[in-house]
Amino acid sequence: xxxxEPGGASRQRERFEGNHRERTPFSGQYTxxxxxxxxxxxxRVAIVTGGDSGMGYVCAELLLREGVKVxxxxxxxxxxxxxxxxxxxxxxxxAVEADLTKPADVAKVAKAAxxxxxxxxxxxxxxxxTGATGDFLTISxxxxxxALEVDFxxxxxxxxxxxxxxxxxxxxxIVLFCSEDAIVPYPDELPYCAAKAATLNLSKGLSKTYxxxxxxxxxxxxxxxxxxxxxxxxxxxxxxxxxxxDEAVDSFLKEERPHIEVQRRGRPEExxxxxxxxxxxxxxxxxxxxxxxxxxxxxxxA
Numbered sequence: 001x002x003x004x005e006p007g008g009a010s011r012q013r014e015r016f017e018g019n020h021r022e023r024t025p026f027s028g029q030y031t032x033x034x035x036x037x038x039x040x041x042x043x044r045v046a047i048v049t050g051g052d053s054g055m056g057y058v059c060a061e062l063l064l065r066e067g068v069k070v071x072x073x074x075x076x077x078x079x080x081x082x083x084x085x086x087x088x089x090x091x092x093x094x095a096v097e098a099d100l101t102k103p104a105d106v107a108k109v110a111k112a113a114x115x116x117x118x119x120x121x122x123x124x125x126x127x128x129x130t131g132a133t134g135d136f137l138t139i140s141x142x143x144x145x146x147a148l149e150v151d152f153x154x155x156x157x158x159x160x161x162x163x164x165x166x167x168x169x170x171x172x173x174i175v176l177f178c179s180e181d182a183i184v185p186y187p188d189e190l191p192y193c194a195a196k197a198a199t200l201n202l203s204k205g206l207s208k209t210y211x212x213x214x215x216x217x218x219x220x221x222x223x224x225x226x227x228x229x230x231x232x233x234x235x236x237x238x239x240x241x242x243x244x245x246d247e248a249v250d251s252f253l254k255e256e257r258p259h260i261e262v263q264r265r266g267r268p269e270e271x272x273x274x275x276x277x278x279x280x281x282x283x284x285x286x287x288x289x290x291x292x293x294x295x296x297x298x299x300x301x302a
Contacts (some may be wrong), residue, residue, distance in 0.1 A: 040281030042067030046122035054227035056126035100154035129273035151195035207288030223294030261296035
């Protein structure tokens with residue numbers, strides 16, 4: 001067995017300490033000192049859907065910190081204007097309300113990227129809904145269509161709208177938000193699970209089609225991350241069980257997600273860091289991957 005080189009650990013610390021710097025904390029709990037890594041995407045243009053809150057918002061925040069110009073999109077009637085107002089201090093932001101079930105709205109988002117910034121080279125598609133939940137026999141055709149329209153066809157439409165802009169730039173990164181549910185379906189969330197499985201399949205298929213054009217397509221699959229979506233789930237659980245919000249979180253972890261080895265909800269900035277890397281020049285040999293940011297939730301290796 002080879003022994004450690006004398007002083008190796010201290011030399012390694014010296015090598016990295018010079019690259020540490022303090023950054024303004026993210027909107028979440030990301031307060032530790034970061035190690036500087038140039039992602040090589042300064043000046044790029046990104047479209048971020050589902051961007052007015054949660055993981056989409058924090059992805060936009062991190063991309064702006066990396067020098068990316070952002071077209072921020074979310075459904076009408078939400079908090080998009082306020083979100084963009086907060087983010088504009090970090091860089092150039094264009095806010096576009098869009099219902100991604102409507103092709104005309106999708107085209108409006110793509111056109112905003114073209115008109116304001118000359119076209120998008122990055123798509124982070126985080127928009128989605130939980131959809132109908134409950135016993136399979138109680139879920140209607142309309143419930144199924146709604147989940148598929150938003151969670152799957154929204155991804156299809158966004159990719160179809162922005163890939164030509166990426167082809168024109170001969171460079172692109174697409175990150176589609178999937179879920180642990182795409183691999184491990186939960187019986188009471190089947191429309192969502194099926195839609196996310198379809199989106200994961202889409203990401204793999206697109207990766208094989210467009211890599212030759214310099215467009216790298218990957219998926220990210222979070223599990224039980226603190227967000228408006230999971231907050232709503234926990235508020236409902238707390239009400240049904242007559243418990244506090246925190247007790248609902250604890251019982252959900254124990255009863256429904258026992259394989260989350262870190263025994264807590266994920267944080268949006270933990271997902272955003274993975275997304276930013278997949279969007280970067282550093283990820284130039286990652287194609288068709290599904291990066292799970294799930295605390296160990298999926299108990300298989302495949």
